[in-house]
Amino acid sequence: MMADRYLTTNGLERALNQGRTVEQWLGVRTEGEFTVLKWLSIEHHRDGSVVLRVREALDEGNPEFLDVYEFTPFDAEAEFGIETIFATPQEAFEYALDHLGANPHRFVGQGVIQDEYADYLKTRHDLSRP
Numbered sequence: 001m002m003a004d005r006y007l008t009t010n011g012l013e014r015a016l017n018q019g020r021t022v023e024q025w026l027g028v029r030t031e032g033e034f035t036v037l038k039w040l041s042i043e044h045h046r047d048g049s050v051v052l053r054v055r056e057a058l059d060e061g062n063p064e065f066l067d068v069y070e071f072t073p074f075d076a077e078a079e080f081g082i083e084t085i086f087a088t089p090q091e092a093f094e095y096a097l098d099h100l101g102a103n104p105h106r107f108v109g110q111g112v113i114q115d116e117y118a119d120y121l122k123t124r125h126d127l128s129r130p
Contacts, residue, residue, distance in 0.1 A: 005115060007107045015109065016089035019044040022107045025116035026100065028059070035059035036074045037120075039113050040100060041081075042092045052092040054100065055081035063121055066114040 007015060007022065015022050026038040041053045056078075057071035073079045086092040096102035108116065 005108055005112060006105060007109065009104070012093075012104070012107050016042065016093065021110035023110060023113045024096070024102050024107050025113060025120070026054075026102070028120060031074070034074070037068060037071070037117065039068070039116070040096055040102065041110070041113075042089060042096065044089075045085075050086045050089050050092045052084045052086060052095055053081040061117060061121065063118065066118050066121075068114055068117050 012022060021041055021043045023039055023041045026040060029036050029038070035058070036056050037059050038054065038056045041051075041055070043051045043053060045051055055068075056074035057068055058074060060071045061068065073081075084092075084095065086095065093102075093104075097104060
């Protein structure tokens with residue numbers, strides 16, 4: 001269920017404080033002949049720092065292949081995304097809201113971003129029907 005997919009405010013805060021990774025779908029853009037997918041994650045490093053990672057990948061999927069983590073990175077020099085390091089999860093969260101247009105009510109747990117991609121595919125296919 002889609003409503004259950006998104007972390008509540010308390011769930012998001014708890015996930016960040018417990019060191020779990022959260023993600024958010026940021027959308028799609030066209031770059032020449034390519035469709036580029038974009039999402040972010042807030043992750044914890046072993047050293048205690050927090051990483052906000054913005055990933056962009058070529059849209060190589062379909063309803064049977066949703067593993068966006070396996071898609072070709074848009075920028076070969078940023079294979080695992082662009083990282084920004086923060087001291088706390090709250091700083092990373094605020095940066096995502098203020099600078100990346102993240103929605104505080106659309107964060108998901110790690111791996112659920114693929115469900116977001118599946119929803120995008122459904123929309124894309126619906127738009128292409130006559």
